Amino acid sequence: MTKLAVIYYSSTGTNYKLAQWAKEGAEAAGAEVKLLRVAETAPQEAINENPAWAKHLEETKDIPIATNDDLEWADGFIFSVPTRFGNVPAQVKSFLDATGGLWFSGKLVNKVVSAMSSAQNSHGGQEATILNLYTTMFHWGAIVAQPGYSDPSVFGAGGNPYGTSVTVDQDGNMQEDVEDAVKHQAKRTVDIAQRINQ
Ligand SMILES: Cc1cc2nc3c(=O)[nH]c(=O)nc-3n(C[C@H](O)[C@H](O)[C@H](O)COP(=O)(O)O)c2cc1C
Numbered sequence: 001m002t003k004l005a006v007i008y009y010s011s012t013g014t015n016y017k018l019a020q021w022a023k024e025g026a027e028a029a030g031a032e033v034k035l036l037r038v039a040e041t042a043p044q045e046a047i048n049e050n051p052a053w054a055k056h057l058e059e060t061k062d063i064p065i066a067t068n069d070d071l072e073w074a075d076g077f078i079f080s081v082p083t084r085f086g087n088v089p090a091q092v093k094s095f096l097d098a099t100g101g102l103w104f105s106g107k108l109v110n111k112v113v114s115a116m117s118s119a120q121n122s123h124g125g126q127e128a129t130i131l132n133l134y135t136t137m138f139h140w141g142a143i144v145a146q147p148g149y150s151d152p153s154v155f156g157a158g159g160n161p162y163g164t165s166v167t168v169d170q171d172g173n174m175q176e177d178v179e180d181a182v183k184h185q186a187k188r189t190v191d192i193a194q195r196i197n198q
Contacts, residue, residue, distance in 0.1 A: 002193045004031040004186075005074035007066045008081065009038040009092050012052045014118045014168050015080040016060060021179050022078045022116070025186030031193075034074070036066035038081075038095045052172065066095060068102055076112035076145070076193035078186060079133055083117055086125035087132050096136050109141035112193040114185055115163040122158075122175070126165030134162070145192040147185045157181035 004026045008019035019035055026033045040047070040057055047053050071077070081092050088096075102108050117129040134144050147154050148161045157164055157178040164182045167175040 002031045002076065002190050002197065003034075003074045004076050004078065004190055004193065005034045005036055005066065005070045006078045006080070006186075007036045007038060007070070007095075008079070009089050009095075010060075010080075010082065011050070011056060011089075012168075012172050013056045014166065014172060014174065015082055015116070016056070017174075018080045018116050018118070018164065018166065018178070018182055019078070021182040022080065022186040025183030026078070026190050028183070029187040029190040031190040034070060035063060036070055037063045038089075038091050039065045041091050041094055068099060071099060071102055071111070072107050074111065075197050076114075076189050077142075078114050078116065078189055080116040080118075081129065081133060083119040083125035083129040086128035088129060092133070099140070103140055106141070110196055111140065111142045112145050112189060112196055113137045113140075113142045114145045114147070114189040116182065116185065117163065117165045118168055118174075119165070120168055120170070122167045124167070126167075127160060127162055130160075130163040130165065143192065143196060145189045147181070147188060150188060151181070151184040153180035153184045 010016040117126045
């Protein structure tokens with residue numbers, strides 16, 4: 001059974017939702033899936049200034065926090081992260097920067113990885129965020145399983161070939177219907193991880 005870790009960071013719930021859909025898609029494709037969140041590192045005062053952020057953090061406090069052991073366990077990963085000025089959130093960078101030991105011992109080589117993102121504007125940095133995340137994966141020696149245009153659902157979700165992405169309004173409502181594209185991406189990631197691990 002292919003083991004997949006769906007690892008997300010979310011301040012206000014969008015990437016949590018994307019990650020949940022990815023988990024469903026990967027399970028439907030026959031994988032054993034862990035849904036994991038990246039640890040929150042922002043000061044509590046900053047979080048409390050944004051009620052939606054504080055609420056989401058409280059609601060998801062029981063979701064296990066992603067660790068290096070999870071990276072070692074999984075055959076593949078799906079990351080879902082919101083844009084921060086076209087780049088990954090600092091919380092995610094911290095998580096990635098703690099993988100040096102795994103990288104040094106070659107344990108991330110041939111892991112299959114795929115990524116998703118969100119932003120408030122339709123051209124607000126979704127693609128750049130995914131590409132910036134993938135840069136780390138290239139250094140890991142991971143195999144990037146981008147969706148490309150491998151399924152009609154990609155076009156329906158706005159046509160991002162690097163990974164599914166979505167636009168959210170100020171109230172956190174998704175502007176595109178991306179559920180099918182997320183599930184396709186998850187299935188494709190599981191499929192490629194299976195082939196690599198045959
Ligand atoms: C510090 C910061 C920087 C952001 N930068 C951008 C940006 O450059 N472009 C954009 O469209 N949205 C930007 N956003 C909006 C977030 O990407 C958006 O709130 C997020 O995608 C929602 O995902 P979440 O609900 O999973 O947290 C930024 C938000 C924060 C807090």
